[in-house]
Amino acid sequence: MGKYKEYRPNVAAIVLSPNYPERKEFMIARRKGMRKGWQFPQGGIDEGESPREALLRELKEEIGTDEVEIIAEYPEWISYDFPKKSRNPRRYPFKGQRQKYFLVKLKEGAKIDLNSFEAPEFEEYKYVEMDELFRRITFFKRRVYRQVVDYFIKKGLL
Numbered sequence: 001m002g003k004y005k006e007y008r009p010n011v012a013a014i015v016l017s018p019n020y021p022e023r024k025e026f027m028i029a030r031r032k033g034m035r036k037g038w039q040f041p042q043g044g045i046d047e048g049e050s051p052r053e054a055l056l057r058e059l060k061e062e063i064g065t066d067e068v069e070i071i072a073e074y075p076e077w078i079s080y081d082f083p084k085k086s087r088n089p090r091r092y093p094f095k096g097q098r099q100k101y102f103l104v105k106l107k108e109g110a111k112i113d114l115n116s117f118e119a120p121e122f123e124e125y126k127y128v129e130m131d132e133l134f135r136r137i138t139f140f141k142r143r144v145y146r147q148v149v150d151y152f153i154k155k156g157l158l
Contacts, residue, residue, distance in 0.1 A: 006096075006098075007095060007096050011051050012040050012100070012102070013059055013104050014103045015027040015105075016071075016104065016106065018107065018109075020105045024129065024158055025128065027125055027127055028040060029063065029114065029122035029125040031122060032120060034138075039141055040137075041062045042058065043057075055070075055104075059104075060116075061117045061121075062121050063113070064113030064115070065111060065112060068105060069107060071105055072152060073101070074148050074152075077099065077100055078098070078099050079099070081096035082097075112125060130149075133145070
């Protein structure tokens with residue numbers, strides 16, 4: 001594999017608005033400095049941390065709240081590769097990420113604050129419905145998002 005480690009352990013959250021289950025609105029956020037960098041909140045799992053602990057920590061860091069109800073967990077780990085043109089082993093030594101996905105609902109009254117952490121990762125967020133979700137998200141994550149969303153649809157959760 002050369003200079004790259006394989007896959008970084010990571011969690012990702014499909015965050016639904018407090019209007020769930022009446023309305024299925026997905027929260028997506030745009031990465032700082034990336035015009036088309038829309039995605040779900042996600043982040044690395046620290047040494048000794050469980051995926052659920054990492055999920056709550058990452059939500060607090062990235063969107064300013066961990067006030068969520070965990071609805072479901074995708075049963076498998078899913079990997080994806082970073083686009084080759086954006087890889088830089090000196091800056092980020094991973095080929096891609098190995099993720100555990102969670103479906104969560106924001107609790108009523110939860111406040112999103114993208115600037116709550118010292119180094120904000122996102123500069124904008126919005127709620128979108130299913131038809132807009134796959135048009136907005138960054139291209140290299142679409143396959144994985146489709147797999148996970150389809151699973152939760154099949155389970156009757158979306």
